[in-house]
Amino acid sequence: MPELPEVETIRRELAPWLIGRTVAAADSHPSIKFTPAIEITGATIESVERRGKYLLCGTDDRRELVVHLGMTGSLLPDFPTDEPYVRAWWRFEAGRGPDDLVFRDVRRFGRLRVVDAGDYRSIPTLHTIGPEPLGPDFTPTQLHAALKRSTRRVKTQLLSQRPVAGVGNIYADEACWIARVRPSARTLSKPQATRLHAAIVEVLTTAVANGGTTLRDYRRTDGREGDNQHHLRCYGRGGLPCARCGAGLRTTTLDARTTTWCARCQR
DNA sequence: CCCAACTCCTGGGCGC
DNA sequence: TGCGCCCAGGAGTTGG
Structure with missing residues (x-):
């Protein structure tokens, strides 16, 4: 997608x-x-x-x-x-x-x-879209403040496009995993928001460098698949061991979206 | 204003 | 083999 x-x-x-x-x-x-x-x-x-x-x-x-x-x-x-x-x-x-x-x-x-x-x-x-994640207006302080404006779950807020632009289901799961943030959290400390900020920048930068993630339908304009699906560490890996701690990644439904996370190291 | 629920679509995967 | 069911999901819309 x-x-x-x-x-x-x-x-x-x-x-x-x-x-x-x-x-x-x-x-x-x-x-x-x-x-x-x-x-x-x-x-x-x-x-x-x-x-x-x-x-x-x-x-x-x-x-x-x-x-x-x-x-x-x-x-x-x-x-x-x-x-x-x-x-x-x-x-x-x-x-x-x-x-x-x-x-x-x-x-x-x-x-x-x-x-x-x-x-x-x-x-x-x-x-009403939020700042570009790979631009100068996206900062840890801005993300922290934006997330504080609502008590909805962090992942739900990311998918709304309001705290930051361009994050969908795949990269939301990836960013939360890298940041060790639980997608269902409703409030984040400043250090957590800072980690999430860095993780969003990292996953999106990497995915752009890899030409995007092809799960099924996405194609580049020449019909080729992207390459980033080979670099996912959380999304779509429910039941497989967490690459960080080895616990089994869990899958659940969060606000009608499939969500994968590590219950041991995403707190 | 915010938010939850509903809606749009269709191919693919699954059970039987 | 084939049928029926159900899932995937971004964002627009609606109603409270």
């Missing part, structure tokens, strides 16, 4: 050829989730940025195409538009690079939106 590292990997692959291209034609699956694709017909892409798990494509007419990949979305250049699960596509005027880009999404949890540049009021999560 695409989280920050997966979206950042895709962004880096798209930006070099997508910037400067003009949309000649577009079409989509007849769902409000995808029909905004055609709204940028005629516009030229001037930037390809990312905020959390959202991909932001700025246009020359001061709008943005906002792409969320949901669970199973992928962006594939030069992919046949009549293949199954193609939910939207854009064709570009002649230029350097591929002639078209396809949004493929099996489960249709992804969505597209075209907004005035920077105006995210119609996208609630993006509107």
Whole structure:
């Protein structure tokens, strides 16, 4: 499921050829989730940025195409538009690079939106999203303060995108494990928040370097799998020994999300 | 404002 | 072999 590292990997692959291209034609699956694709017909892409798990494509007419990949979305250049699960596509005027880009999404949890540049009021999560975890505004003090604003479980708060942007189920479990923080904790001490901060930076940085985590559906734009699934130390390892203390990792359901943690060393 | 519950989707894994 | 069931899950929506 695409989280920050997966979206950042895709962004880096798209930006070099997508910037400067003009949309000649577009079409989509007849769902409000995808029909905004055609709204940028005629516009030229001037930037390809990312905020959390959202991909932001700025246009020359001061709008943005906002792409969320949901669970199973992928962006594939030069992919046949009549293949199954193609939910939207854009064709570009002649230029350097591929002639078209396809949004493929099996489960249709992804969505597209075209907004005035920077105006995210119609996208609630993006509107209230926390700082970029790999940017200067994400600090131990900021994370500690952000988590104190709610008594919801730490993992639930991370998944809300409000304390910090871009963390999903996989990297939440990984970060809590590295930080020795129990995902079900409702309050964190400053040292715990400091460890969690460092762990979030570490897991996301590593995953970006590895091109993202492919569990099933995530693909890079050339169709290849990411490599980070070989580096996971907690997520998906329920029943296996904790790499730190040897106790069996436990799996439970936390606010409707599968959660794996070590009951011995995550306190 | 906050929060919990519900909803959207479909392929894949499982039991029988 | 094939059927039916249920799970995975990010975030938008709704209602309290």
